[in-house]
Amino acid sequence: MDTTTDDNDIKQNRTVRVKNPHLLKNTVDHLYHISLSNTSDDLENRFGDVKFVCFGGTPSRMSKFTQFISSELGVKYYGDVGSPTNITGSTDRYAIYKAGPVLAVSHGIGIPSLSIVLQEVVKLVHYAKCQDVEFFRIGTSGGLGVEPGTVVVTEKVVNGALEPFHHSIVLGKSVKRPAVVDKEFAKEIYQFADISDKFQTVLGTTLCADDFYEGQGRIDGAFCEHDHDDKLNWLKHVHSQGVCNIEMESLGFITMCHRANVKGAVLCVTLLDRFKGDMVTMDHKFLTAVQKYPQIIVARYIKNAYHLLLKKG
Amino acid sequence: MDTTTDDNDIKQNRTVRVKNPHLLKNTVDHLYHISLSNTSDDLENRFGDVKFVCFGGTPSRMSKFTQFISSELGVKYYGDVGSPTNITGSTDRYAIYKAGPVLAVSHGIGIPSLSIVLQEVVKLVHYAKCQDVEFFRIGTSGGLGVEPGTVVVTEKVVNGALEPFHHSIVLGKSVKRPAVVDKEFAKEIYQFADISDKFQTVLGTTLCADDFYEGQGRIDGAFCEHDHDDKLNWLKHVHSQGVCNIEMESLGFITMCHRANVKGAVLCVTLLDRFKGDMVTMDHKFLTAVQKYPQIIVARYIKNAYHLLLKKG
Numbered sequence: 302m303d304t305t306t307d308d309n310d311i312k313q314n315r316t317v318r319v320k321n322p323h324l325l326k327n328t329v330d331h332l333y334h335i336s337l338s339n340t341s342d343d344l345e346n347r348f349g350d351v352k353f354v355c356f357g358g359t360p361s362r363m364s365k366f367t368q369f370i371s372s373e374l375g376v377k378y379y380g381d382v383g384s385p386t387n388i389t390g391s392t393d394r395y396a397i398y399k400a401g402p403v404l405a406v407s408h409g410i411g412i413p414s415l416s417i418v419l420q421e422v423v424k425l426v427h428y429a430k431c432q433d434v435e436f437f438r439i440g441t442s443g444g445l446g447v448e449p450g451t452v453v454v455t456e457k458v459v460n461g462a463l464e465p466f467h468h469s470i471v472l473g474k475s476v477k478r479p480a481v482v483d484k485e486f487a488k489e490i491y492q493f494a495d496i497s498d499k500f501q502t503v504l505g506t507t508l509c510a511d512d513f514y515e516g517q518g519r520i521d522g523a524f525c526e527h528d529h530d531d532k533l534n535w536l537k538h539v540h541s542q543g544v545c546n547i548e549m550e551s552l553g554f555i556t557m558c559h560r561a562n563v564k565g566a567v568l569c570v571t572l573l574d575r576f577k578g579d580m581v582t583m584d585h586k587f588l589t590a591v592q593k594y595p596q597i598i599v600a601r602y603i604k605n606a607y608h609l610l611l612k613k614g
Numbered sequence: 615m616d617t618t619t620d621d622n623d624i625k626q627n628r629t630v631r632v633k634n635p636h637l638l639k640n641t642v643d644h645l646y647h648i649s650l651s652n653t654s655d656d657l658e659n660r661f662g663d664v665k666f667v668c669f670g671g672t673p674s675r676m677s678k679f680t681q682f683i684s685s686e687l688g689v690k691y692y693g694d695v696g697s698p699t700n701i702t703g704s705t706d707r708y709a710i711y712k713a714g715p716v717l718a719v720s721h722g723i724g725i726p727s728l729s730i731v732l733q734e735v736v737k738l739v740h741y742a743k744c745q746d747v748e749f750f751r752i753g754t755s756g757g758l759g760v761e762p763g764t765v766v767v768t769e770k771v772v773n774g775a776l777e778p779f780h781h782s783i784v785l786g787k788s789v790k791r792p793a794v795v796d797k798e799f800a801k802e803i804y805q806f807a808d809i810s811d812k813f814q815t816v817l818g819t820t821l822c823a824d825d826f827y828e829g830q831g832r833i834d835g836a837f838c839e840h841d842h843d844d845k846l847n848w849l850k851h852v853h854s855q856g857v858c859n860i861e862m863e864s865l866g867f868i869t870m871c872h873r874a875n876v877k878g879a880v881l882c883v884t885l886l887d888r889f890k891g892d893m894v895t896m897d898h899k900f901l902t903a904v905q906k907y908p909q910i911i912v913a914r915y916i917k918n919a920y921h922l923l924l925k926k927g
Contacts, residue, residue, distance in 0.1 A: 321838040330834065333894045334826075361706045393674045394723065410707065413724025413862055417826045420836035427836075461783030470774030471828045472840055472848040513647075513730045515784045521643065523736035524873050525634040527785055535785040549726055560837050581646045 315432040317563055319424055330428070332421040335389045335397060339428040348429035352402040352610065353603050354422060355437045355596075356415070356554070360387065360396035363405040366439070366596050367398035373600045374607055376401030397422075402607055408438075411511065412467070412553030419554065423561045435486075435606075436558050436565040439595040442507070442548035443517060444571025445540045449583065450500050450591045452598060453546040454491045455567035456484050457506040458555050461516055463542055467556040480552050481559045483566070490566050493601040500570075500594045505545030507567060509552035517547050519579040536575055546571050568595035628745040630876055632737055643741070645734040648702045648710060652741040661742035665715040665923065666916050667735060668750045668909075669728070669867070673700065673709035676718040679752070679909050680711035686913045687920055689714030710735075715920055721751075724824065725780070725866030732867065736874045748799075748919075749871050749878040752908040755820070755861035756830060757884025758853045762896065763813050763904045765911060766859040767804045768820040768880035769797055771868050774829055776821070776855055780869040793865050794872045796879070803879050806914040813883075813907045818858030820880060822865035830860050832892040849888055859884050881908035 330339045357363050367385040371378040378400035380386030385398040395418045396407040408415040458480045466477045494502030514522025518532045551567045558565025570591050572581050643652045680698040684691040691713035693699030698711040708731045709720040721728040771793045779790045807815030827835025831845045864880045871878025883904045
């Protein structure tokens with residue numbers, strides 16, 4: 302476990318610090334899945350200005366977000382007009398785009414996929430000596446008792462058993478790590494929702510599952526051993542415990558942000574109300590529109606924070 | 615749990631059957647993540663000839679495999695010359711390509727990501743009334759005590775605690791499902807390794823982890839609370855239990871193939887020997903070359919099986 306001394310040390314130092322003493326001894330660190338290296342790439346020069354890292358599921362969504370945030374901040378993105386360049390280059394596992402102080406990163410689906418790119422990005426901003434970096438997950442989810450198209454800002458995150466912990470196995474032993482949401486940060490971002498928005502934004506608990514079908518109680522997967530009533534009873538139960546939405550990455554995201562001592566927030570739009578069905582049937586046009594809702598809130602927050610930073614100099 | 619009656623019933627019927635009674639009641643099933651539907655797409659006409667489904671991590675690798683298997687079987691792939699068409703179209707979560715009786719599917723990283731596309735592909739081949747379908751995972755892995763570039767055909771798969779089970783949470787309760795490898799099928803495929811191959815092929819146990827760094831004992835992630843000796847002792851221990859390679863999907867793949875009553879095999883090439891380090895430092899050219907090794911073995915198996923099928927008529 303990290304000691305209090307370590308935590309204080311990190312809080313006093315504004316750069317992102319990896320929590321791994323072994324890395325200090327390694328002179329070469331090849332960030333394999335994002336095709337960058339701390340020795341062959343000039344990370345400080347290329348990424349030292351990064352203040353905001355936004356993670357989302359797919360490369361195309363994060364490319365579009367890069368163009369949107371670039372326009373919002375009035376900064377150029379890296380790449381050709383209409384086509385931000387994927388910095389990870391030859392690998393097609395993940396995509397990373399850059400627009401001024403913002404990195405936009407695709408994380409794929411599920412905690413294992415997210416965990417790799419999140420750790421390599423933590424190492425990247427550490428080597429680049431970035432200061433006061435903030436991480437955001439802007440994603441999609443199933444909703445519970447809220448209108449499809451609602452943005453949920455996560456103020457608590459739980460696993461499928463309603464525990465605020467991420468369980469994993471390290472060196473053959475079970476490890477349980479707390480998923481501690483920075484509630485102040487979540488509330489701060491929530492303030493950027495506007496009464497005139499054509500969508501609703503709520504603060505709520507997010508349930509993170511390891512599967513889209515059985516793991517989320519759905520009865521339309523290839524396998525199912527429970528029935529419609531079992532599902533509804535479970536959905537009612539988790540809803541009574543404050544759960545507003547269900548997705549597949551927030552628990553890992555929040556747990557790792559907390560470990561890295563990086564401010565992290567999760568904003569997901571809901572694509573359906575699970576009380577009314579299992580299938581995402583939203584048409585493509587509406588789907589494209591609603592995926593932008595959490596991006597709109599995060600962009601407002603970033604624009605405000607970036608302008609304050611520029612004023613400070 | 616599935617009853618023996620169900621299993622017998624499925625074995626007698628050569629089509630792939632989903633194990634979910636609720637699906638029979640649903641007239642419309644939109645396979646959301648692969649953009650196909652059982653009502654708006656003529657699945658039987660488009661996919662009814664599929665006999666072999668090959669899964670791998672990335673879209674580009676599976677596109678290259680599609681071109682390779684198409685040339686090996688002497689069948690055209692769906693798409694333009696040099697550029698197989700991704701059947702999932704507008705979504706960039708997964709890619710599916712088709713060459714005659716072969717589907718090539720990208721599954722991303724980790725069991726949660728794999729589980730979604732594997733379930734939707736099980737439903738696809740079920741609706742398309744495919745018969746005697748076989749699934750393969752052709753991937754990459756870390757090796758243990760074998761030369762980098764070795765192909766491991768999985769004959770047993772275990773989780774990070776060396777258990778041959780996949781644990782998940784369904785409706786708030788822990789569920790433990792057996793990861794039963796079809797050993798006869800693994801041996802059958804292993805026979806297609808050739809003494810003249812420039813790479814070695816072995817049968818062995820595969821350890822499936824939920825993380826690339828701590829979960830595989832690495833000490834070069836963003837977080838690490840163990841040291842070099844702890845890692846080596848763990849690697850020695852799992853190696854003494856027969857583990858030849860470590861990756862992140864096989865446990866889910868094998869468990870779900872077993873549940874779907876589909877023959878499934880896992881073949882992964884090793885990119886490094888973990889006894890010698892944590893970092894993948896193989897150069898790009900060698901990496902591209904070795905990724906083809908498991909594809910070569912699977913292509914030989916498929917070519918032989920396909921020609922036998924054609925002879926039978």
